[in-house]
Amino acid sequence: MKTIKVFAPASVANVGCGFDVLGFALEEPGDELILRMKKSSGVTIKNESQYNSFSLNPEKNCAGKSLLKFLEAMNSKQGIEISFKKKIKPGSGIGSSAASATASVFAANELFGKPFSECELVKFAMAGEAIASGSEHADNVAPSLLGGFILIRSYSPLDLVKLPYPRKMFCALVQPDIEVKTIEARNILKKEIEFKKAIVQWGNVAGLISGLASSDFSLIGRSLEDVIVEPVRSGLIPGYFDVKKSAMDNGALGCNISGSGPSVFALCDDYHIAEKVGLWMQKAFEKKNIQCQKYVSRINHRGAIILN
Amino acid sequence: MKTIKVFAPASVANVGCGFDVLGFALEEPGDELILRMKKSSGVTIKNESQYNSFSLNPEKNCAGKSLLKFLEAMNSKQGIEISFKKKIKPGSGIGSSAASATASVFAANELFGKPFSECELVKFAMAGEAIASGSEHADNVAPSLLGGFILIRSYSPLDLVKLPYPRKMFCALVQPDIEVKTIEARNILKKEIEFKKAIVQWGNVAGLISGLASSDFSLIGRSLEDVIVEPVRSGLIPGYFDVKKSAMDNGALGCNISGSGPSVFALCDDYHIAEKVGLWMQKAFEKKNIQCQKYVSRINHRGAIILN
Numbered sequence: 001m002k003t004i005k006v007f008a009p010a011s012v013a014n015v016g017c018g019f020d021v022l023g024f025a026l027e028e029p030g031d032e033l034i035l036r037m038k039k040s041s042g043v044t045i046k047n048e049s050q051y052n053s054f055s056l057n058p059e060k061n062c063a064g065k066s067l068l069k070f071l072e073a074m075n076s077k078q079g080i081e082i083s084f085k086k087k088i089k090p091g092s093g094i095g096s097s098a099a100s101a102t103a104s105v106f107a108a109n110e111l112f113g114k115p116f117s118e119c120e121l122v123k124f125a126m127a128g129e130a131i132a133s134g135s136e137h138a139d140n141v142a143p144s145l146l147g148g149f150i151l152i153r154s155y156s157p158l159d160l161v162k163l164p165y166p167r168k169m170f171c172a173l174v175q176p177d178i179e180v181k182t183i184e185a186r187n188i189l190k191k192e193i194e195f196k197k198a199i200v201q202w203g204n205v206a207g208l209i210s211g212l213a214s215s216d217f218s219l220i221g222r223s224l225e226d227v228i229v230e231p232v233r234s235g236l237i238p239g240y241f242d243v244k245k246s247a248m249d250n251g252a253l254g255c256n257i258s259g260s261g262p263s264v265f266a267l268c269d270d271y272h273i274a275e276k277v278g279l280w281m282q283k284a285f286e287k288k289n290i291q292c293q294k295y296v297s298r299i300n301h302r303g304a305i306i307l308n
Numbered sequence: 309m310k311t312i313k314v315f316a317p318a319s320v321a322n323v324g325c326g327f328d329v330l331g332f333a334l335e336e337p338g339d340e341l342i343l344r345m346k347k348s349s350g351v352t353i354k355n356e357s358q359y360n361s362f363s364l365n366p367e368k369n370c371a372g373k374s375l376l377k378f379l380e381a382m383n384s385k386q387g388i389e390i391s392f393k394k395k396i397k398p399g400s401g402i403g404s405s406a407a408s409a410t411a412s413v414f415a416a417n418e419l420f421g422k423p424f425s426e427c428e429l430v431k432f433a434m435a436g437e438a439i440a441s442g443s444e445h446a447d448n449v450a451p452s453l454l455g456g457f458i459l460i461r462s463y464s465p466l467d468l469v470k471l472p473y474p475r476k477m478f479c480a481l482v483q484p485d486i487e488v489k490t491i492e493a494r495n496i497l498k499k500e501i502e503f504k505k506a507i508v509q510w511g512n513v514a515g516l517i518s519g520l521a522s523s524d525f526s527l528i529g530r531s532l533e534d535v536i537v538e539p540v541r542s543g544l545i546p547g548y549f550d551v552k553k554s555a556m557d558n559g560a561l562g563c564n565i566s567g568s569g570p571s572v573f574a575l576c577d578d579y580h581i582a583e584k585v586g587l588w589m590q591k592a593f594e595k596k597n598i599q600c601q602k603y604v605s606r607i608n609h610r611g612a613i614i615l616n
Contacts, residue, residue, distance in 0.1 A: 022514065153530065155511075192500045192501065193500065194499065195501050198501055202510040203462055207469060209521070213521035
């Protein structure tokens, strides 16, 4: 029976100003999945990871749901068994459910001889990831699959753009030991926003894309501002502005909430600065008696990969 | 007495999705101004152009007001006399007042030995241009001064970014013989917008900037959509959607309202296509019994220039 082991990385969605349209992949952490073809139809799930907060019912599991979509589109009589080695903490704002969803469809596509395009795989994974987030979005799924810095220019039709970015750019990320549910973090956002603020936001989006394309680190830093979502969601992260100040005081280009939080990321133009920034962001959380995990990495340009 | 003759070009602001933050300069038309230093203080204005819809009182004239700001910042006892040769029709949506304002401060800066930076000149011109538009914005003034494709990343502080763009890109523009007052075109916009639509808009802004940087004409075209302002302002331009359809049917990458209208622009990846697109846009207006002027040009990379 055919088996495959794959890895799909964590990712940082929104990236400050680019709510729902921008995301980039991290080198670590990431989820590992083993997929086995089985003769019977449907999806079965085994959990071999330290986390067990998710359902093993495929209809209620991000990877399971994504695979059901995949198999349905294949019109396949064969099913798939998944073994999870989940290494990304759920509810931490770095695309934990997206990585599982991505890994599952990436692996299935390999097992079945690559019948689907990257864009189609992203759509299957979006359907799975919606179980965790409450709505279909691609700003974690797409970078986790494709690697790099991804723009979702449009959702209807889905239009993914691989953005150029400076290779010598580093992300410091701290993952505090508190949980923010993506659904709740979405529900506190207003359905209407001030036009004036939207203009500020798309000015920054334009600046960020331009800075990434031209390796203008100063412009990237100036553009990493979010006048719409950060003011609301920062309230869900104790000590957030102290953490941000620590990052900026220690040389980060910019700092913001990763996805729906509570993880906080900072972009830096030097590895040693990123290490220092990560350390001081960690210390700022510890001052609030919140332990956290720190990750420092380049942007992951590979995305999902086969491990065996 | 020192004299200088200058030219500042018309410009296309907003560029579809980038309301208030994007603009590019045209090769033609443009305003010509002659500035003479005078011993007495203040600004005097002479009109030598075919248009006379503007005040000759410097406090109420775009160029005059810009110059007063300039002279105030210089703390100058000398004044300036301006002679206008206005070639851009006022109220046509291609930065007529911005070109006059820009030309005046560009010329004065040359006369006084370049005491001010580009950014400072833009600020003086913004103050002048606000007389016509009712609010200070830079998306006509900045491209008219600097040339090229300009992003106003931020207004506070003013942060101008010269964007890379494909040199082999052409703009077809039609200027119908109707007037839309910028102030009125701003007043019909709502102060609150749907968050969902804002997300669509900044996805397109990101796509446009990325497409310009990578000369991806298809991406530029897909991104030239405006889900917020065009649906409202198109109502001020009779037959607008027929004009747009004519542009798209004849090979334009994208088509939208220039600034606050009524001019309509289309971007094209070929000169002959741009000529054809311009012609068919003109015909579409003529079907509504609206005569219009047509301009086809590359993006003007020089901005304001000295003529003598």
